[in-house]
Amino acid sequence: MKQIVNQIGAVAMAFVVLFTTMSFTVNMHYCGDLLVDFSLTNHAKSCVMEQSPKDVSDCELQLQKKSCCSDKELSAKAQEDLKPAFHDLDVNQQLFITSFLFSYALLFEPQEADFNSFEAYSPPPLIRDVQTLDQVFRI
Secondary structure: OHHHHHHHHHHHHHHHHHHHOOOEEEEEEEEOOEEEEEEOOOOOOOOHHHOOOOOOOHHHHHHHHOOOEEEEEEEEOOOOOOOOOHHHOOHHHHHHHHHHHHHHHHOOOOOOOOOOOOOOOOOOOOOOOHHHHHOOOOO
16 A cells, blocks of 8 residues: 555656646737637637738728737746756865765675685795794794
């Protein structure tokens, strides 16, 4: 049960990060108070009122130029400070991070076997026991 709750929490946090880092824009075209068109990907198309027909006289065309249509754009900016860059840190912090990572990486390197070169060496033959002859012993 605890594992399922952890997985649900992880998925929820992933969606939170996804939606806080994603920005979008909504373009809307109004004629008066009426929403004619909206678009999430590009500019909204203008309505028929803004297009001038070819059989209209100049006086009527000037009256139509005072249009009641308007375009609105709603945008949501994403937050961009989730991952600080390494060069944004000061010198002491950079030194600490690099030394920590270097020493942490050394923990996982294999240790070399302690090789003693004298193990294969046989001592010279004992001709006489000097300690016994001189009666000198270490205590």
